[in-house]
Amino acid sequence: VSQGAAARPGAITFPLGFRAAAVAAGIKPRGPDLALLVADRPCPAAAVFTTNRAQAAPVVVSREHLQGGYARAVVVNAGCANAATGPRGLADARETARLVAEAVGCRPWEVVVASTGVIGVPLPMEKIRAGIAAAAARLSREGGADAAQAILTTDTRPKEVAAEFAAGDRSARIGGMAKGAGMIAPNMATLLAFFTTDATVGPHGLRRALQGAVGDSLNRITVDGDTSTNDMAVILASGAGGGSTIGDAATDDAAFEGALTDTARALAGMIVRDGEGATRVAEVRVEGARTESDADRIARTIAESPLVKTALHGGDPNWGRILAALGRSGVELDVHRVDIFLGDVWVAESGAARDYEEPAAAAALREDPIRIRVRLGEGRARGWIWTCDLSHGYVDINAHYRS
């Protein structure tokens, strides 16, 4: 997927200055469901949150806590989203932060809280309390892989990526773990991503780099278009690697954001590949738009079209559905300038069918990822998004009655 970033078990504790642990707190029927990530010292931190107006309690509380730009710990539970839980939910999220603060020896506002799971059900606070105590007792540099496992819901595998980059005369590390658009028991698709680095970065630089990295990775994947109430991406920078401060020199800055983007993009690729019921992955590229926003909007409309997604599933080079999707995207454009490519096969020119080889187009649908490219002829802006197909598996996972 990208240079410099690679899958690595335990990635989140690959950077120096972090410990992690996970336990089975009993929030889910079985398996680990509570993860704790702790920095050796309070450190610069930044986050981006869901744009959904229905924001879960942990999102509200974590946003408050990160106002100052510093954090010491992150606690994540699966099995319960603590969303649509009213004042009690907010109190529970704050209590969770307080419990972590007590257990690891920091202030409550230095704790980031993240949850994923069923909506509308309160957090089982006794289990959370016992889980936090147990996890705090197990924190170690080797706990990263356990943590990556504990944050999953219907994901079929953990998602862990690490990268290294030059920070002045030293090498600095980045680690990331994520959970994807999976459902629990089953419920809301949620994307949670956590990053650590041992580079020395201030809160402002950290926020800017995270926003840049997420905008070019995790914000460019879609499984079903259903933005969650709980989405969150967080980064903590320990500075324990001893390199020069990022942002002191322009090159460091770019190297850091580049490595972070690579890490986030690798995680994004893992998420979409592990999308609910996914059997195929596609990259939709839009070129020649008037604005990047236009390009992104068209790419997203194509990538989320149920007709396009079922065609991907069936391996059907049905570019008419791509044309129809871009035509209804709401973007001003002249379809008589639109060219469409499937892989390297140019299937439509100036909005109309070309005389292409059907077997070649069908072969393009067997590539991995499938590459859809649209040229609008309106301007010079570009956009892209990764998506997966729509299969029986998606219906199965999401139609089941909650247990």
Place this chain on the structure above:
Amino acid sequence: VSQGAAARPGAITFPLGFRAAAVAAGIKPRGPDLALLVADRPCPAAAVFTTNRAQAAPVVVSREHLQGGYARAVVVNAGCANAATGPRGLADARETARLVAEAVGCRPWEVVVASTGVIGVPLPMEKIRAGIAAAAARLSREGGADAAQAILTTDTRPKEVAAEFAAGDRSARIGGMAKGAGMIAPNMATLLAFFTTDATVGPHGLRRALQGAVGDSLNRITVDGDTSTNDMAVILASGAGGGSTIGDAATDDAAFEGALTDTARALAGMIVRDGEGATRVAEVRVEGARTESDADRIARTIAESPLVKTALHGGDPNWGRILAALGRSGVELDVHRVDIFLGDVWVAESGAARDYEEPAAAAALREDPIRIRVRLGEGRARGWIWTCDLSHGYVDINAHYRS
């Protein structure tokens, strides 16, 4: 579904002054695929067309032809959408109109052309030519049901509705037929609807009534959100019923638009019930919005959410997905004011779970239609939409490789 309008085989020729016929022209592998509807005289006509920027050739040509507000005939083919076919497609659509004009004795610009089927493939003009000649030879007052059959694609049954209303001292008739969000061979979901009336109505009044009726019926259904390149709703008014002219008295006006809306709404109900793979139908009502546009947008976001649609399929009263969908709709609102009802069960209040009976909520999901009601507390505007569930059947129908 509504008062005054009822399913009726042959509905499109129920109003006086119209004849219809259908033939198997060989555009589809089998079955009738070309329908002709002819008024005894040129008569006022109006239409609404797809908002997709990728407009099929028949949409472009029919819009041109209806500029003057009069028409004599409608020709519809299934099996080929004549979309994304470039200049040749436009020439073919114009040639189709010319062939009908010759066959029935009118001007080419008095012919409305509609197509549905595969995108990016040219119309087989020899088959169209022979089909039009054969259909023209069979036109009759009894041909309505055949026509309703010939316009279908993956629809499992024809959709025909008729109504009567008082036009002054006489009774006037309305007939409608439609094809739904079905795919052919398989390709673009397309909605085509045709209406006739023997009331006396001018082109302007006809257009206004059609826009009103469609806005409150066919524009309020969604199967997968994929607006087609070929959507079209057309009405012809023969005046053959002999009633007073609609619009002369305010009451007549309202009676006509009311009956037309009832007819269109009954067809809309049939379409969504026959949606691809549909096993359940739901009505989403949004109240307390600031504007109707806000209410409609939220209703549509809920109705098109794959997570909501799979929950409907599974009979899961998973209102958290409804809350999450409205939170991402893009409408400014305070989720802490949102109430959600499933049937008569009040499941969420002020954005948080209520202490409701789970079996009662589950029972609400077994109603037909399932009723989802959302109260925003932002204003007094309302909106609604009908949708269906997302099932294996949808995936099966749309994932197949084109034959």
